[in-house]
Amino acid sequence: MEGDEYIRCAGLRLLLSLLLAALCADTMDMEQLDQLAEKIRPTLDDALPWVCALLGLGNNPASAGGFNPKMWDISDLDWSSWVDELTQNPGSEQVFRVLAYHLIYRLTWSFPATLRSWWTGLSQASRGTSIAVEGFMAKYVCPMIIETEIKRIRQQVNNNSEDGDDSERKPTAITKVLEEYDESTVRASSTQVTLTYTVDDSTLEILVKVPPTYPLSLPVFESLRRVAVNEKRWRCWLVAAQTQMARNCRLDSACAQVLGNIGAHFAGVEDCAICYSAVGVLDNTLPGKQCKTCKNKFHR
Secondary structure: HHHHHHHHHHHHHHHHHHHHHHHHOOOOOOHHHHHHHHHHHHHHHHHHHHHHHHHOOOOHHHEEEEEHHHOOOOOHHHHHHHHHHHHHHOOOOOHHHHHHHHHHHHHHHOHHHHHHHHHHHHHOHHHHHHHHHHHHHHHHHHHHHHHHHHHHHHHHOOOOOOOOOOOOOOOOOOHHHHOOOEEEEEOOOOOEEEEEEEEOOOOEEEEEOOOOOOOOOOOOOEEEOOOOOOHHHHHHHHHHHHHHHHHHHHHHHHHHHHHHHHHHHHHHOOOOOOOOOOOOOOOOOOOOEEEEOOOOOEEO
């Protein structure tokens, strides 16, 4: 096997292994997802420099060979057919680039924190490549991710979520909270989500701002109106949501966690004495394990 062909085969193996991992990730809970992300990190570190070179995101932009991302609907790509095409035509740079583009999208969707961590490290190793990757993501990938996140939230608010592809996580986090706490409302625009909870004649309100480079940059949970909740507890809830988004977490899950904490508080549920949150970060459960000494309840 000649040198170039060997490199192509090795690159394809890395690409396919990460695509399969992304498909598996979409059916996992948070703890399983964290474990998978840790396992694939070495493969991701090996594959992404090659992917960047294919897409011209580095010191040699001409290496992209005139590839135009606008030509491809990468969010709905049947990548298995492209692999078949590559098998029949192993020298096709175009097919490699389409698959590389799709891989960037899939990793950004399934492992946002992992990709963000890689990009942060890249800024220290190669500033030029880091800037090129950020520009590519902001223009071609992040808008699709943001649109999908907002769409998921709107579907749940309207209680008409589509089953979608089996590879997608079923978007039910917000639906469950809205069903459990009638006082909760969620409104989503193109770049922000407003969370409200009504208590008697007063309203608690939080604004979630989604930056244009999400998920390379994290959403901001901003307090608009706080009533009947002390500031320390309120800040703990916002920090918990922000911490959640720093992991491989969907936006709807973090929003649901905030509303769940507010609803549980007014329902009389005590916050966990360890994480200061009623809704568990890992599994969204309420504190159920009681200490025999202090009698406080904790998450398991």
